[in-house]
Amino acid sequence: MPRAVTLKDIARETGVHVSTVSRALDPRARDSLTVEVVKKVNETAQRLGYRPNRLAAGLRTKRTRTVGLIIPDITNPLFPPIVRGVESILEPLGYVSIIVNTDGRQDRERSQMQVLLEHGVDGVVHAAMERDASHYTDLQDRNVPIVTVNRRLDVDGLPSVVNDDAEGIHEMFRLLYEAGHRRIAHIAGPPTISTGVERLAAFREAAKAFGVSVPDAYIVESEKFLFEEGHRCAAKLMALADPPTAILAANDGLALGAIQLLRDRGLGCPEDVSVTGFNNSDVLSLVPPGLTTVGVDKTGIGKASATLLISRIDNPEDPETPHLVQPIEVVIRGSIAPPPRAGRQDPL
Amino acid sequence: MPRAVTLKDIARETGVHVSTVSRALDPRARDSLTVEVVKKVNETAQRLGYRPNRLAAGLRTKRTRTVGLIIPDITNPLFPPIVRGVESILEPLGYVSIIVNTDGRQDRERSQMQVLLEHGVDGVVHAAMERDASHYTDLQDRNVPIVTVNRRLDVDGLPSVVNDDAEGIHEMFRLLYEAGHRRIAHIAGPPTISTGVERLAAFREAAKAFGVSVPDAYIVESEKFLFEEGHRCAAKLMALADPPTAILAANDGLALGAIQLLRDRGLGCPEDVSVTGFNNSDVLSLVPPGLTTVGVDKTGIGKASATLLISRIDNPEDPETPHLVQPIEVVIRGSIAPPPRAGRQDPL
DNA sequence: CTGTTAGCGCCTTCAT
């Protein structure tokens, strides 16, 4: 069990002092040294297989090259690409990420932040879905930079990166409108989730923008962003005396559930009812009829948030708190068609 | 920017020495102290919001309560549940995980291990897919315990946790056999991937066990575990003079690609050709006809590997290197039917 | 039962 090589070992080997070794290995301090010394030190470091002890360095410098990544649940397909995006920026810079899952629970969020603090993270990327403004006080007290990704906070002062949800909803609405639909319903996300309320608000905006009136009954709130909920909510919609000819769902899962409900009722998508989703989940191309949806750049928001975080870490005094909005992409598949004739005969 | 509270602060506040504070906070050393002192120290620690500095402690004790998690790509749906499983065990024990992605590249695996070492991880869980036995020498030299998960290594000496691939393939074969199939083909995984060769070997075993002879042309090797490859390989199979009546694919993606090929050719699954997969990916229930497949307990292997790792960390002298095999589950959906009449008329 | 001492590995003045 050969002990790890330390500066001291290199010092002994080369005959110079430890602090000289430290300087020779530090690109920023290197030039105050003889080229020969630098060369010899680096060579022996190489030869002995020296690896800096980040703990010791961190203890001294208060910089650990570690960042915390707080996410609700890595199992939710939304987050792995974000994580990958973050790492694609951080890793080349020599940072490692400590990932913690919170399941969206405030108590866990709090305690996990403490854990990150204990490990001396240089910064934190917080990916979340809940709407509540979490208590970042501990981090801010300790002056640890934090960036939120994937949701805009109610209360603010922190940099954030989000997708352009409003634009995505607007474009889905436009597609339905231009196909001829006027009876357009919305299966909304849970009111506790940030994207749930954002997309609902955007839906209302879009309806107004296109001059389409939406009866209250055309807006159904789901309890979770899941297939089953889409199914349940679509059932409520299709049970109306005046059912919609199109359903704009707040995400893909809800949309797929809605399509299933239609099928159960003997209705076809898109012939009888058009449906749209949000997120462009990987599997969509496989499941008929192919959901028209909003593609979001998950890796992109991850990258952007990491870039933002690094700039905060490197310039702690910079007072800016940018709010980045990542553009979305319209993904057209087969789930939209003009409304059926019966639909057209109804008075607008 | 209030500096973090340290032992020294508590010492000053309570009037006892730093080392006494340290002891009072350590459950194992606590009982050599007066209850009053312990009480007072803990109260003030609480009041001041003391959080131990893990870096400093780690520098002293060589234990950081940090483990490394090496995976090819968190974006591959196979890994998030494993990660979650690992964390479900580690987090309650006070460990955090540093996750690094390697894209399965040896050079990155090597360099990332160095990075983990620099950060003083107490152990490493290595999830991998490639067959090559990686060089764990650096870790082993430093006496850092390591557990591999999701693949068995060619060369060994390390504890590992894998799924019971052989059993899964055997069961799929049985299902097909019992439905009446005798012309059963295999779309194999890439030969560079551990599960690829394992499942191919298991397929040959199963065929032998059931007394079914498999022509060479009935085994097609894919280059990646992907839909497109399943499509391509199935095309080769169905172009044979004597095409199979059943396709046992090495994973779900390949199976779905095969089903798509059948559809392209105007053939139905399961009426014309039966198909089976492996992994029980989340989406399968949504895509017709519902793939019959092998369910693997990803969270379970994650948990098992973490448990194994902890026991290695706690008992470094223990010479055992267990190889755990996690049981699989047969998931029956609609993709198997008896072979069509035409198939039966062929000579066996 | 508690204080003293030393040092983990590194960086950073301060001297020379």
Add this chain to the structure above:
DNA sequence: ATGAAGGCGCTAACAG
């Protein structure tokens, strides 16, 4: 241009 010395926060002998 390099060495000496101190200390980051914590723990672990060793004293007493």
